[in-house]
Amino acid sequence: MDGTTIDSPETSASDAEKLAHFEARAAGDDEKLAYFEARIARGEKIEPGDWMPSEYRRQLIRMISQHAHSEIVGQLPEGAWITRAPSLRRKMILLAKVQDEAGHGEYLYHAAETLGATREEMLEALLSGKAKYSNIFNYPTLTWADVGVIGYLVDFAAILNQTMLAHCSYGPYARAMVRICMEENFHKKQGQDIVITLARGTLRQKAMVQDAINRWWWPTLMMFGPPDNDSPNSAVLIRWGIKTRTNDELRQDFIDKIVPELHALGLTIPDPKLHYDQASSSWKTGPIQWDEFRQVIRGRVPCNQERMQVRTRAHEDGAWVREAMQAYAERYSTGVVSTSNEEH
Ligand code: BYC
8 A cells, every 4th residue: 555545535434544544644643554455465563562554453452352242252252061062072172172262362361451451440331231242152152062063163254354363464363363263163173073973963963954054144244243234343344454354255155165064064044045156166155144243232132231240240250360479470570579480
């Protein structure tokens, strides 16, 4: 990108993008902005100490903290099945997966901290309902098949989105994504394995997995975010290399990959309008219920209240750990505790 784009922002620029230009110009930061955008155009990573427009920082904190919250809240629907997994092997695998999600949340909170957000602020935003987390975790897990479908469909959707983010312009986020994607691939395999087993099982097992697909199909499509023409953040995120593919492009990619796989297992998709379009060589779905999406992300569903109650209780129960760490840090800073952990 060169200076021309800065002086003449495209007429299609989003409000966020226009605000970013306005702020940068008002602060006399035209040259810095041009240099920043040229670095992104060259494929360089932006690192924590580098100059960045305040709108770039704000967008990243918004997105990364929401992503972190999704990983943390995302432990709950599957975690509920750890004690009810049908075998020791399934239990061990699920336990490892849920622990991975906690780790992902940690990497992501750290990535957001590199931008100046504090853990306290982010947690406060989550627990007070100010911050969003992925729509998908506001649905209940009713049967064991739901665990398989979350791993197979939801983690696959997440992989497509996160593989894109592994190439994003902000170094700490991109690097966190590389490791997260490797682990997500394992998660997808565990889910796919459950779905295949149930689809090849008894009539009751097959009905159970079909029911799970029926309930999770549409929420999974919504995970990619609203349609491109109703996605206020996309323009600025794409301009600055945070997103490199749009919500609709990623959603279509997911549909084209997953539909033949589910059909091959003898499973159906709960969409009477789904059809293969020869002209575009892709699967076309019926309309997505975006009203439902809006209700769900605003937390206007019972599952959201339940998730927040569990997280709030966990936060309160963890108060003594935070206090102990604080006390230790104070004693360490005054030299009462040495680096080798021995008391003087
Ligand atoms: N859910 O302008 P748009 C996982 C909001 S966890 C809720 O298109 P953007 C897993 C959006 O925030 C993986 N809200 O937004 C974990 C915005 O509202 P605000 C989670 C959504 O950012 C455990 C408004 O709608 N992945 O896989 O350009 C176990 C307008 O949207 C959603 C990530 O978090 C949604 N699905 O694009 C198992 C990936 N979609 O903030 C599995 C990181 C949109 O302006 N995030 N909204 O008030 C992203 O890639 C992007 O933020 C999105 C949305 C593609 C999700």
